Amino acid sequence: MTILSILGLLVAIFGLFMLLFQPRLIRDPDSPEWLKLFTRKLNIPLIISGLFFFILNGMFFYNNAGTATSIQYLWGGDEAVYTQGIKLKWWGRTIPISYEIPIQDIIRTRDTDGNFIDELPQEEEEAIYHRTAELWEFADAIKAEIGIAVIIGIDVGNDEVFLNMADRNKTEQKLVYSRIMPNIDAALKNTCKLMDAQDYISGAASEFDRYFRDQLENGMYQTEEYYEDAELPEIIGDSSTVRKVTNKHVGSSSKQKKYKIKLVGGSPVRDNSNSLKQYGLKILQAQVTSIDWEGSFDKRLDLQKDQVAQTQLKKQEAEKEFYRTQMEIAKGEADKAQERAKLEKEQIQLTIGAETKAKVAGFKVMEEKELLAAAKLSAQTIAVNAEAEATKNRKLVSAGLTPQERMSWEYEIQVGVAAELAKTKWPSVYIAGGAGGKGSGLLETLIGADYAKKMLEPTK
Numbered sequence: 001m002t003i004l005s006i007l008g009l010l011v012a013i014f015g016l017f018m019l020l021f022q023p024r025l026i027r028d029p030d031s032p033e034w035l036k037l038f039t040r041k042l043n044i045p046l047i048i049s050g051l052f053f054f055i056l057n058g059m060f061f062y063n064n065a066g067t068a069t070s071i072q073y074l075w076g077g078d079e080a081v082y083t084q085g086i087k088l089k090w091w092g093r094t095i096p097i098s099y100e101i102p103i104q105d106i107i108r109t110r111d112t113d114g115n116f117i118d119e120l121p122q123e124e125e126e127a128i129y130h131r132t133a134e135l136w137e138f139a140d141a142i143k144a145e146i147g148i149a150v151i152i153g154i155d156v157g158n159d160e161v162f163l164n165m166a167d168r169n170k171t172e173q174k175l176v177y178s179r180i181m182p183n184i185d186a187a188l189k190n191t192c193k194l195m196d197a198q199d200y201i202s203g204a205a206s207e208f209d210r211y212f213r214d215q216l217e218n219g220m221y222q223t224e225e226y227y228e229d230a231e232l233p234e235i236i237g238d239s240s241t242v243r244k245v246t247n248k249h250v251g252s253s254s255k256q257k258k259y260k261i262k263l264v265g266g267s268p269v270r271d272n273s274n275s276l277k278q279y280g281l282k283i284l285q286a287q288v289t290s291i292d293w294e295g296s297f298d299k300r301l302d303l304q305k306d307q308v309a310q311t312q313l314k315k316q317e318a319e320k321e322f323y324r325t326q327m328e329i330a331k332g333e334a335d336k337a338q339e340r341a342k343l344e345k346e347q348i349q350l351t352i353g354a355e356t357k358a359k360v361a362g363f364k365v366m367e368e369k370e371l372l373a374a375a376k377l378s379a380q381t382i383a384v385n386a387e388a389e390a391t392k393n394r395k396l397v398s399a400g401l402t403p404q405e406r407m408s409w410e411y412e413i414q415v416g417v418a419a420e421l422a423k424t425k426w427p428s429v430y431i432a433g434g435a436g437g438k439g440s441g442l443l444e445t446l447i448g449a450d451y452a453k454k455m456l457e458p459t460k
Contacts (some may be wrong), residue, residue, distance in 0.1 A: 008053025
């Protein structure tokens, strides 16, 4: 739009010049022929069109992507524009401010004379505000250059807050250099005052970032003094050995003045006089990207690293001996447990064997009892059957057998008994029944009854 305004102004001036001096110029016989074209009828439209293009720039402007613009009108009042494109401004003043404003402190390289040998990047290249990192002092008087990366965001959509901020700061550069950067410096200074450099390298770097961001967002901490012993137990690196690090800069004093956050009701007391919140600004990112300690502290760190390395070696050797002892103890316990398990297994096997034998013997006793009972029952059955056969035979005899038939029947019985006795396997020992050998025994009665039964059966 600026080029269009310049062209419009040049066209208007040229038309006015030709309107005033063209009649005189064409009187010269050596004047070019094209001057005769710029008559009064052509010059007036040229002047009007040039003025129109010149004025057109005051009516419109182009709002870039990612930019919020405050329009301040000539007749008073203002308006916020957040979208990209060509917008009307009616010759008002525009104050463009980026949605996100990145700021970086860069640790630059120096030569032996302390002069910088590299250049800061240009802001226009990446729309980033670059600064040379400054030297900040920690609570234990150790100094370091601190590189940071901060991104500030504006409150897009809140017209009242945004227009108030734009009206008070006029330009984005003024907002950055007069509001944001002083707050960043104050937060860095306050955070360094709350922490020792020794604490930072011992694991408090994340706490440093948290303090730094919290103060940028919510206001600076109010601090109060306190005193502590000059020799404090410190944990260096990843060592679990607690050592005492003497603060040499304290001198002969046994106390060191320090600062801590002033608390009321458990919450920090803050100085909100210059907080970024009052401008509707938000902290999207705030962290330390690099840190360069002064030379004396680097030497001190090297000595501490050597001490820590030696301590770690001794600790590792002691741990090896300890674990070796534990391994021997564990091995002995394992052998004892193995032997105990072996003996217990043998004991269980013997117990189970004894119990098995006892159960087998019990089963045999029960079997003998059952066999005996079965034999008794079988003998009783045979006796009953024999008695029945004998009774039958007596009745047949008493029914009227002739003496010859009775003699023949008894003879055949005796022959059959003898034959059966010859085939029978007798035990070597037996118990005879009856009184004094009189009468027939049970065995003889049974055999005779069986033979008589066979004889009486019809021949098949």
